[in-house]
Amino acid sequence: MNAELNFLWRRRSVRAFAGVPVSESQIRSLLEAAMAAPSACCRDPWEFLVIREKGLLKAVADCLPNGRFLADAPLGILVCGDIRRAHAESLSYLLQDCAAATENLLLAAPALGLGACWLGIHPREERIAALRSIFRIPEFLIPVAGIAVGVPEGKSAPRTRFDPAKVHDAGEWTL
Numbered sequence: 001m002n003a004e005l006n007f008l009w010r011r012r013s014v015r016a017f018a019g020v021p022v023s024e025s026q027i028r029s030l031l032e033a034a035m036a037a038p039s040a041c042c043r044d045p046w047e048f049l050v051i052r053e054k055g056l057l058k059a060v061a062d063c064l065p066n067g068r069f070l071a072d073a074p075l076g077i078l079v080c081g082d083i084r085r086a087h088a089e090s091l092s093y094l095l096q097d098c099a100a101a102t103e104n105l106l107l108a109a110p111a112l113g114l115g116a117c118w119l120g121i122h123p124r125e126e127r128i129a130a131l132r133s134i135f136r137i138p139e140f141l142i143p144v145a146g147i148a149v150g151v152p153e154g155k156s157a158p159r160t161r162f163d164p165a166k167v168h169d170a171g172e173w174t175l
């Protein structure tokens with residue numbers, strides 16, 4: 001693993017958090033990183049809901065079968081996309097833009113002494129509906145992903161999942 005890319009290898013899903021709050025300046029930096037992501041035609045259709053309150057974190061965790069641990073995180077971020085602003089009003093572009101923003105935020109977390117985990121929402125209709133009702137999210141805003149954030153409780157080893165079998169020479173697929 002190339003040491004210059006350590007910022008990539010250090011991004012690991014963190015699901016257990018120390019009881020330390022995330023500061024407002026860290027939140028700002030995470031969101032700046034998210035909004036530095038590429039976006040089709042620079043439409044930036046993303047909207048970020050910042051969840052700091054314990055009761056709300058628990059309510060969101062209850063909607064996410066694989067994200068129960070959000071209830072014990074100090075911070076949650078809900079990444080939504082505005083279909084009206086997405087390039088060509090396309091759901092695919094909206095999802096790609098929001099995924100890029102989510103990944104940027106996840107990559108920024110370790111650099112700020114934080115850990116984070118992507119929480120799957122889209123395309124699970126029941127999760128989307130439950131979140132819409134908690135936050136009264138209008139139809140044009142589509143919940144895409146949740147992110148649990150906090151100071152990691154333990155340490156995860158940096159790694160890559162590089163697999164040479166996934167790499168193809170352009171000639172390989174030519175008939």
Ligand SMILES: Cc1cc2nc3c(=O)[nH]c(=O)nc-3n(C[C@H](O)[C@H](O)[C@H](O)COP(=O)(O)O)c2cc1C
Binds near residue numbers: 014066119
């Ligand atoms: C679209 C998507 C949805 C995910 N949803 C969840 C989730 O709901 N709960 C969870 O604990 N991890 C979730 N993850 C994180 C993956 O489980 C994790 O990235 C994968 O196991 C690789 O581990 P790493 O992130 O530590 O490299 C999700 C990742 C993606 C990209």
